[in-house]
Amino acid sequence: EPEVTQTPSHQVTQMGQEVILRCVPISNHLYFYWYRQILGQKVEFLVSFYNNEISEKSEIFDDQFSVERPDGSNFTLKIRSTKLEDSAMYFCAGGGSGTDTQYFGPGTRLTVL
Amino acid sequence: AQSVTQPDIHITVSEGASLELRCNYSYGATPYLFWYVQSPGQGLQLLLKYFSGDTLVQGIKGFEAEFKRSQSSFNLRKPSVHWSDAAEYFCAVGAPGTSYGKLTFGQGTILTVHP
Numbered sequence: 123e124p125e126v127t128q129t130p131s132h133q134v135t136q137m138g139q140e141v142i143l144r145c146v147p148i149s150n151h152l153y154f155y156w157y158r159q160i161l162g163q164k165v166e167f168l169v170s171f172y173n174n175e176i177s178e179k180s181e182i183f184d185d186q187f188s189v190e191r192p193d194g195s196n197f198t199l200k201i202r203s204t205k206l207e208d209s210a211m212y213f214c215a216g217g218g219s220g221t222d223t224q225y226f227g228p229g230t231r232l233t234v235l
Numbered sequence: 236a237q238s239v240t241q242p243d244i245h246i247t248v249s250e251g252a253s254l255e256l257r258c259n260y261s262y263g264a265t266p267y268l269f270w271y272v273q274s275p276g277q278g279l280q281l282l283l284k285y286f287s288g289d290t291l292v293q294g295i296k297g298f299e300a301e302f303k304r305s306q307s308s309f310n311l312r313k314p315s316v317h318w319s320d321a322a323e324y325f326c327a328v329g330a331p332g333t334s335y336g337k338l339t340f341g342q343g344t345i346l347t348v349h350p
Contacts, residue, residue, distance in 0.1 A: 126278070153336060165279070165325060165340040178337055213278060217336055224338060226271070228278035 124148045126227035128214050134233045138203050143230045145197045145214030154197045155215040155224060156189065158182070165213065171197065204234045237262045237328050241341035248316050249349045256311040256344050258326030267329040268309040269338065270300055274322045282324075285309065286331075296320070321348045 127146045135141050147154055156168040170177040171189055188200045197216075201208055211231050215224040238261040248254055260266060267286050271279040283294025290302040300311045309326060323345050327338040 128278075155337070157338075157340075164342045165327075165338075167337045167339070170337055215279075222336065223269070223281055223284055224336060225281070226279040228276075 126214055126216055126225055128212075128227040128230050130230060131228065132231045132233070134235065135204055137206055137234055141201050141204055141232065143199045143201075143212050143214075143232070145199075145227055146195055147197055147214065147216035148225060149195075151216035151218055151225075153177075153217045153224075154189075154191065155217075156199045157213045157215065157226075158210040159213065159229075160207075160210045168199075168212075201232075204232075206234050208232060209234045237266060237330060237339045239326050239328050239339055239341035241324075241326055241344050243344050244342070245345045245347065247347040247349060250318050251315050254311075254313045254316045254320070254346070256324050256326075256346070258309045258311065258341060259307050260309065260326075260328045261307065262328060262330070265304065265331070267331055268300075268302060269327040269329070270294065270298070270309075270311050271325045271327060271340075272296075272322045273325065273343075279325065282311070316346075316348055318348045318350060321346055 129144045154171045157165050159165045167180050169179045169183045186202045191197045211229045213229045214227040217224045240259045269284045270282040282298050283292050285292050285302045293299050298313050323343045325343045326341040329338050
């Protein structure tokens with residue numbers, strides 16, 4: 123059964139550094155998402171992506187965040203200048219259509235020191 | 236705006252006992268409803284979903300959920316819990332008619348299973 127994969131599983135970085143989180147969605151999916159879960163809190167929507175552009179983004183997704191799908195397979199989330207409050211588990215998800223089921227990856231735990 | 240409430244942060248049951256995890260949502264119409272499970276160190280695995288039709292839906296691992304429009308609820312049930320069911324369970328809603336399918340999650344319920 124195809125799965126969503128994410129790398130790395132754990133990323134430790136210094137405050138102010140740039141990080142790139144990578145995701146390989148299931149190959150026939152068209153819609154892609156990033157969510158995050160701060161420890162002890164809800165899973166929160168960050169951004170959705172379709173047809174090589176952002177479809178919707180939350181208030182959390184400010185100018186420090188960006189997403190792209192550079193080669194038609196990888197889907198990346200970049201944080202330009204990390205803050206302590208960016209420490210969280212980041213989940214990538216994909217779906218066949220916008221209102222269909224979303225399949226989640228295992229997550230990347232980002233720790234900002 | 237849609238929202239989800241899972242009233243129980245932590246539930247403990249004995250193996251073999253029945254289970255019900257509560258989920259209440261707020262949405263102007265009938266949303267799409269999901270239950271996901273997260274085991275330690277794992278991602279979110281879909282247990283079941285409701286889009287329309289029969290209000291009692293069956294999922295994987297012996298779970299079922301019932302959509303009750305009058306109560307704005309989508310409670311998850313299992314008749315006999317196994318030790319391997321210990322995990323965190325998330326209820327989520329999506330808005331039909333939006334092309335991009337953003338999900339709104341509840342805060343999760345941690346299930347502990349005693350032998």
